Amino acid sequence: NKQYRLAARPVGVPKDSDWEFTTEALPEIGADEVLVKIHYASLDPAMRGWMNEGRSYIPPVKIGEVMRAGTVGEVVASNSPDFKAGDFVSGMLGIQQYGKALAKDLTKVDPKLAPIETYLGGLGMPGLTAYFGLLDVGAVKEGDTVLVSGAAGAVGSLVGQIAKIKGARAVGIAGGPDKCAYVVDELGFDACLDYKSDSFLQDLKEPLKAGVDVYFDNVGGEILDIALARINRHARIVICGAISQYNNTTPMRGPQNYINLLVHHARMEGFVVFDYVTRYGEGVKELATWYGQGNLKFRTQVETGIENFPAVLLKLFKGENTGKLVLKIIED
Ligand code: NDP
Secondary structure, eight states, rough: OEEEOOOSSSSSSSOGGGGGEHHHHHHHHOTTTTEEEEEEEEOTTHHHHHOOOSSSSSSOOOOSSBBBEEEEEEEEEETTTTTOOTTEEEEOSBBBBHHHHHHHHEEETTTTTTTGOOOOGGTHHHHHHHHHIIISOOOOOOOEEEEEEEEHHHHHHHHHHHHHHHHOOOEEESSSSSHHIIIIIOOOOOOEEETTTTTHHHHHHHHTTOOEEEEEEEEEEHHHHHTTTEEEEEEEEOEEEOGTTTTTTOOOOOTTTTTTTHHHOEEEOOOOGGGGGGGGHHHHHHHHHHHHHTOOOOOEEEOOOOOGGHHHHHHHHTHHHHHHEEEESSSO
């Protein structure tokens, strides 16, 4: 069983020496436990935060521990009446070839409804993040202008599509013309602005001339300030993430334009998708319905080889992914 373990707490961008690649015997399963052969692991920006010491919404990964990650795979042995060999499941089994978990910590997935890796993306944690973040925290309504950063990524791509389903206008922000073309032409956003372009601030004007009712923030930093400068009365700013700041070696930069919250009677609220665990079923059901109707498109970027994990994780921070980034663990 090959595994990636956390060897050191990174300073800035994670380095190869922050990881240890180990090989161990397959784990034995105890009462009510299930052994899973992992097919795909989810690569998430949040993993960078889990590597840090300190108080957060979830304890840090310990030094020497297998790196935490969402996974999907196939049951190979089970001591639970709820799972049998051949079932496909999702769960937090980490960066390794095989993982075990208590039956209560695994969820069955249906490979007939969608390819199993979709349960790490649109029908998994990023999909639920977009769903509850936009509908519950963002309280989107018909006619709103929804601005979303990280628009070509796993969460952002769904935020704009759900906004459209709800009768809102969707404006994305993404890095580069190819990503913006994908967001508009394939995902159906009304506009997408390339924040790396010299004309970015100028380009924002036309699509945001009616102002911003919901800003769904995936990146933080300067883009959050640019969005705050354009909010409407009673705007909702959803703090989902701040990927531009995760590798900082200096404190995270807060918004300079926060006073616009006062001026426009607006609200800025953070959330963690795990807050909604009791409502996941409701979210997945609606996401699957929209997907089945052809109203939601999911894109998965599959990279291969467990040994490539450290390099593939960094793609998230370099903008080298479009859609949901996953690592294929199972060998062909
Ligand atoms: P993505 O698929 O969006 O991948 C990350 C993307 O971030 C990159 O492709 C890149 O796109 C963009 N990016 C990287 N660095 C920068 C930068 N310096 N400035 C601007 N953009 C940058 O990841 P996810 O969809 O999985 O996650 C999106 C956000 O949502 C993250 O902040 C994550 O932490 C957060 N999140 C929060 C959850 C919660 O419960 N609150 C749950 C899940 C995710 P580009 O090429 O456009 O720059």
